Amino acid sequence: MSNRQNSTSQAPEPGTAPSTFAFEESLPRVPLPTPEASCERFLSWCAPLLTPDELAETEAEAAAFLRPGGPGRVLHAALEEYEATEGVRSWLDAFWPYRYLGRRDRIALNANFFFLFQDGGEGQVPRAAGLIAGALHHKGLLDREQLPPVMQRGVPQSMAQNTFLYSTTRIPGVRQDTVRAPCRARGSQGAHGPCGEDLPGPSDARHIVVFFRGRMFRLDVLGADGVPYGLRDLEAGLHAVMKAGAEPAAPGTSVGHLTTLARAEWAAAREDLLRVDPRNAESLDIVETALFCVCLEDFAPAGVQEACDELLYGDRGNRWFDKAVSFVVFADGRAGINVEHCELDGTTILGFTDFLLGTPAEEHSLRSGARSRGLPALEPVVFALDARLRERVRAAAESFAAYGDATATTTVTFPDFGSTTAKSLGMSPDAFVQCAYQLAHQRAKGLLGATYESIATRQYRNGRTEAMRVVTPEMRMFVAAMEDPATPPAGRLAAFRAAAEAHVARAKAAQAGQVPEQHLWELELLQRRRGPELGVAEQPALYRTPGWLKMRDDYLSTSSAPSRHIRFFGFGSTSSRCIGVAYVLLPERFNLYLSTPMPVADRMHAFADRLREAVAELRHLLESGGGGTRG
Incomplete structure (x- = not known):
């Protein structure tokens, strides 16, 4: 679950505040x-x-x-x-992996949570590009440890969860899942997954994954020098994705449906993906290392409740529920976020959301040092599927749709x-x-x-x-x-x-x-x-x-x-x-x-x-x- 949070505030602007993780080692133990x-x-x-x-x-x-x-x-x-x-x-270091990564049912709808953002007044593409620009600004500050630590009534709060915002993906396992995250040595955190005892991040990935009509595209959002693409460039990239994905994915080919399965079933399906064709490993790598996902929908929900439902369990092959952060932007510009819960609680996502939406997109882009460099590189993310896997994808889609209907x-x-x-x-x-x-x-x-x-x-x-x-x-x-x-x-x-x-x-x-x-x-x-x-x-x-x-x-x-x-x-x-x-x-x-x-x-x-x-x-x-x- 997400969690109750009393009023919090960000410390002063970068340059006048302590570094992001300045207080981590001095925080008291649970x-x-x-x-x-x-x-x-x-x-x-x-x-x-x-x-x-x-x-x-x-x-x-x-x-x-x-x-x-x-x-x-x-x-x-x-x-x-x-x-x-x-x-x-913490004596809870072993508790959290078992609690979240040990659950064997579906995490879609059952564990992931969502926020429906306040309306921004922009169209779909400008809204999505603005969220990307804000996240890249946030990532740059986090990577340089210039993101101000959160203070609650003058008491510093742990910022460790922020390191799981980018390029973090839950990986299904037969008995227990793991977490794939970029690594850096900052001392032991009792973490689990590929980083061992290191605190994750910063990610050196330069791409995100964009979903549209059940199809997936890799889209570069950072240049080779690590500098973000300009806001208009990002908009051009999203338009290019929508043009390339204008034809909806064929039934049984949207692999994101598999992330709605119970965890052991998804683990078995993932192994089959790797077995069927070695190129699928590359496609999985693109998704799992992506900074985050952006899910562009080709419809506008009829009302607030429908928008909330779509954020919680909307699918149509347009999600990868294992991804730590997925922005969802509807055709009318309304937007929200779907969050994989295993490493991220509500307070961290609240701070992230307030950062994104508390500053205009143009200002985020300017502060991040973004510059125009033309249309970002993009390519479709394609999986080779045999008849058995296509049937599994179709069955997963039908099962999750029925599960949503039963809610x-x-x-x-x-x-x-x-x-x-x-x-x-x-x-x-x-x-x-x-x-x-x-x-x-x-x-x-x-x-x-x-x-x-x-x-x-x-x-x-x-x-x-x-x-x-x-x-x-x-x-x-x-x-x-x-x-x-x-x-x-x-x-x-x-x-x-x-x-x-x-x-x-x-x-x-x-x-x-x-x-x-x-x-x-x-x-x-x-x-x-x-x-x-x-x-x-x-x-x-x-x-x-x-x-x-x-x-x-x-x-x-x-x-x-x-x-x-x-x-x-x-x-x-x-x-x-x-x-x-x-x-x-x-x-x-x-x-x-x-x-x-x-x-x-x-x-x-x-x-x-x-x-x-x-x-x-x-x-x-x-x-x-x-x-x-x-x-």
């Missing part, structure tokens, strides 16, 4: 909780979701997990030893409510909307279910995100008070404020790394990887308890992307009954994109309706000070 602390927090987190009998069962297994010589003690000791190993920068989505917009409104009423904006989600869910589905919120932890070395669980005892009491006709407005307001305060406290604990889920999860993964060696041959029973299973069975999966340059952001749901809640909460507006499997569509739409009511009701409750009922 705190490693004790097993006692994690189990205590876990029990308090899962308790509001359990019956007394379920809680008692979970408590008993937590005690067994922590007994002297018990599995929790053994696994935690091994984790402590790992963290102390030279070159390891229900909707957008919800609050044009007159935003973070400024919540703050003016003395309420944390995020606490307000999370309380509204729980109230709406109760009214739409008749229950409170496990709710995930992603919390950014980039203030730590190699920090990414922490998992926060939203349903606290105070949240349950708040929802009960709102649903009890006998509770007076003053009582409802008191319960609302108590739930909000508990939410803020838990979010702060998550930002400080004082939370249980990822710690206990990594201990479980450690048992899978090294259990027999450590004398823990079987999965500890703690991970089969009602507490562990219910706490992590998401009914709502939520994440925020606050940027004035973004209209909507979104991702797929995380389970068969989960509603993905991606929200853009800004001072003056509040937009959401909801997604869920089709069997949950009616309840998702009911949730959206109840959410509209809940936001208005809670706003009135704060405005009235609990002094009266709504008329």
Whole structure:
């Protein structure tokens, strides 16, 4: 998932600011909780979701997990030893590859996320060329380490993820995927893939891959001297691609469809590509080393929701979902980005987006040192396919189209409510909307279910995100008070404020790394990887308890992307009954994109309706000070 980010700002302009990675080595390590602390927090987190009998069962297994010589003690000791190993920068260094690269289902729709940019007012080609120019300006600053470090309330944030923006591609594997990225030696990062322990980048690639009508083209965007092509040159190159690709790709020839497959299936198909014709290795190399992808669509979505859907799971052979960054530009100039999640979180893409869209394209081009040099070199990227591979491509296209059709989505917009409104009423904006989600869910589905919120932890070395669980005892009491006709407005307001305060406290604990889920999860993964060696041959029973299973069975999966340059952001749901809640909460507006499997569509739409009511009701409750009922 992408992650919630409090207000951030870029440091001063290059030349007056520290270098991009100036603070990396001085960032504190991610705190490693004790097993006692994690189990205590876990029990308090899962308790509001359990019956007394379920809680008692979970408590008993937590005690067994922590007994002297018990599995929790053994696994935690091994984790402590790992963290102390030279070159390891975080006890989560092994966790992240398994979490993201170990998943075996499709990443298209299930893992990749998107942003729909604010409209720019340009046509398709100028908009695409402007995004390319902005990205090349960004890359030049990053390569020279002149991109200002992000500061959050005066605290430097890790910039390491930026090194995965360019020429980075996820490579499918049978058991676990890897990451292909350019390499440079900057000391150990505990990375995985071809760079070993080196921090990726800078890339010496000079090309991007442009998709149009299911066909792929290599397009140079940097000269041999590393200087970007001028803006008009880029536009000419894109026009040339569209002319060369005017004839849509023949069915079964758009290899990008294969990136929508489950990972082991795609790994097998990729091996077949390499086996069928040695020239396919060169074509794969062009795609995988490209700085990024630009997907030009030959249609304009009918509305905002359709644009969001196309950014999440639009295909037509016009995507390479394994690519770290893919810009999508529609025929009317509307644009967005699709991001492969394994090395990039929402906060990094937020900063990237703000950089791209916060400066006019002409200015980006000028600042990058771009110069006119004529039409960029371009060539089609062609794969040699036998009948079996063509059939596999066709089948992948049909399967993913059906998968998209089996996904229900909707957008919800609050044009007159935003973070400024919540703050003016003395309420944390995020606490307000999370309380509204729980109230709406109760009214739409008749229950409170496990709710995930992603919390950014980039203030730590190699920090990414922490998992926060939203349903606290105070949240349950708040929802009960709102649903009890006998509770007076003053009582409802008191319960609302108590739930909000508990939410803020838990979010702060998550930002400080004082939370249980990822710690206990990594201990479980450690048992899978090294259990027999450590004398823990079987999965500890703690991970089969009602507490562990219910706490992590998401009914709502939520994440925020606050940027004035973004209209909507979104991702797929995380389970068969989960509603993905991606929200853009800004001072003056509040937009959401909801997604869920089709069997949950009616309840998702009911949730959206109840959410509209809940936001208005809670706003009135704060405005009235609990002094009266709504008329």
